[in-house]
Amino acid sequence: MIRLEGVSKVYPHREEPALKGVNLQIGPGEFVYLTGPSGAGKTTLLRLLYGAELPSKGRVVVGGTDLGRLAPRHLPLLRRRLGLVFQDFRLMPRRSVFENVALSLEVAGTDRRIVERRVEEVLEQVKLSRLAKSPADTLSGGEQQRVALARALAPGPDLILADEPTGNLDPENALAMMRLLVGDYVGGATVLVATHDPTLLSLVRGGRVVHLERGRLEEAS
Amino acid sequence: MKRRGVVGRALRQMGEDLWLQGVAISTLAVALAIMGAYLALCLNLNQAAGRLLTGPTLLVVTDPQVRPEEGRELAAELARLPGVASAAYVDQQEAMIRFRRQLGPQADLLDDLDRNPLPNAVELVLTPDIAAPPELAAHIKNMAGVSDVVTGRPWLQRLERALRAGGELAVALGILLFLAVVLVTSNTVRLAVHVRRRELELMALVGAGGGYMRGPFLVEAVLQGLAAAALASLLLWGLFALLAAPDALPWGLRLGQILAFPPLLPAALGGLAVVSGLMGGFLGVGRSLHPREVL
Numbered sequence: 001m002i003r004l005e006g007v008s009k010v011y012p013h014r015e016e017p018a019l020k021g022v023n024l025q026i027g028p029g030e031f032v033y034l035t036g037p038s039g040a041g042k043t044t045l046l047r048l049l050y051g052a053e054l055p056s057k058g059r060v061v062v063g064g065t066d067l068g069r070l071a072p073r074h075l076p077l078l079r080r081r082l083g084l085v086f087q088d089f090r091l092m093p094r095r096s097v098f099e100n101v102a103l104s105l106e107v108a109g110t111d112r113r114i115v116e117r118r119v120e121e122v123l124e125q126v127k128l129s130r131l132a133k134s135p136a137d138t139l140s141g142g143e144q145q146r147v148a149l150a151r152a153l154a155p156g157p158d159l160i161l162a163d164e165p166t167g168n169l170d171p172e173n174a175l176a177m178m179r180l181l182v183g184d185y186v187g188g189a190t191v192l193v194a195t196h197d198p199t200l201l202s203l204v205r206g207g208r209v210v211h212l213e214r215g216r217l218e219e220a221s
Numbered sequence: 222m223k224r225r226g227v228v229g230r231a232l233r234q235m236g237e238d239l240w241l242q243g244v245a246i247s248t249l250a251v252a253l254a255i256m257g258a259y260l261a262l263c264l265n266l267n268q269a270a271g272r273l274l275t276g277p278t279l280l281v282v283t284d285p286q287v288r289p290e291e292g293r294e295l296a297a298e299l300a301r302l303p304g305v306a307s308a309a310y311v312d313q314q315e316a317m318i319r320f321r322r323q324l325g326p327q328a329d330l331l332d333d334l335d336r337n338p339l340p341n342a343v344e345l346v347l348t349p350d351i352a353a354p355p356e357l358a359a360h361i362k363n364m365a366g367v368s369d370v371v372t373g374r375p376w377l378q379r380l381e382r383a384l385r386a387g388g389e390l391a392v393a394l395g396i397l398l399f400l401a402v403v404l405v406t407s408n409t410v411r412l413a414v415h416v417r418r419r420e421l422e423l424m425a426l427v428g429a430g431g432g433y434m435r436g437p438f439l440v441e442a443v444l445q446g447l448a449a450a451a452l453a454s455l456l457l458w459g460l461f462a463l464l465a466a467p468d469a470l471p472w473g474l475r476l477g478q479i480l481a482f483p484p485l486l487p488a489a490l491g492g493l494a495v496v497s498g499l500m501g502g503f504l505g506v507g508r509s510l511h512p513r514e515v516l
Binding site for chain 2: 050073076077078079080082084090091092094103104106107108151155
């Protein structure tokens, strides 16, 4: 599902490369933790995977697509196969929960009835059906992150990329969030969770752990 | 739950920021009002020129003693001359009616005349291939019953040349003004894109294509343009009405005698607003949205 070959990323005006010769292969359906301290390059690696950045060197292949060769106009097609979850939720604050979740289906031109049915399904999964009409900015942090997850799950993605998904949540909500990222909820999708918090690893056991340290990748288990 | 099409999404995003709409529409309205005033001036000048250029090219003034039936016989005789396409006897009353028609809105200026100063005359339309109009005029001047011959052709030709050159300049200036309107539209769209940057980046992250993101901005630009065109038309109409009032202008001038509000101006401004909205929208969004530029 994911293949990185000798990937380096250098930002202008920054001495140290963000990533240095990273090689990584993640198969379909795998659950992988990407750990490392702040500034280790986790977010950069995720940005490369959803096409917000291009590598300075090496190849990034997602779902068989070499992102270095992907024309910008085809980037939306790739992103529709991904589910993205961020630490800061990235919701449309004045829009309802339903509208936020429906967005990931509407952008792909999905039929209205299918959108309604699917949004109801995923809101049921994340236990937010009762808040469907509420504006997103009236929800608690935990609820907002569940809305973000529902938005990521709605199109039935092949790959879920979560960047510090529990960073703004209390332990209870963090556990609830991590439980939603495994098993039947994600429909067999590959999941890559970036976190700097080692306690998170105990919440979902059995996941593969890869560790980034100052831009270099090491397999932890 | 309600799902919206591109027009619905455009209306919604317009409703979410009324202050921005106010700024965009009023800025565009000023730009379109300037364009509209220029169009109104050009249309009025064009109409005035058209009235002047459609007159006869040779005027044969008859002696005051020549009676109308003799004038008509003279016209028939003149029509037979080589180089004359047609000849028509016009008495002074008819000449005044035609003159009033030619003056159009300015005809009121003739109301103050004590008497009709126009003479009885024969209007000649010359054939386009005539070699020497001055010789023809000299020949006619020696005919019985003719008091004078007025050759309008040289100054009409000069006027025609001047109008043609002025027309080209007017078109160039019109294009410049239109481009300025497109630029204003493009900048208002860029402002709208900037205000909604986070939302757009979020859309890009979940896989929105260019059309999905661009569509509402194009619709918004067109709707803003139409609203601005209506406002600009209203503004110009009000201005024309205000300046047409007695004592609105110095020296006893009245705007209605010089310029008239073209009835098709609102439609022309609306059309311009739609075209500039689409062009400005494409430019404004195109320069601001790029799928790789996300948070």
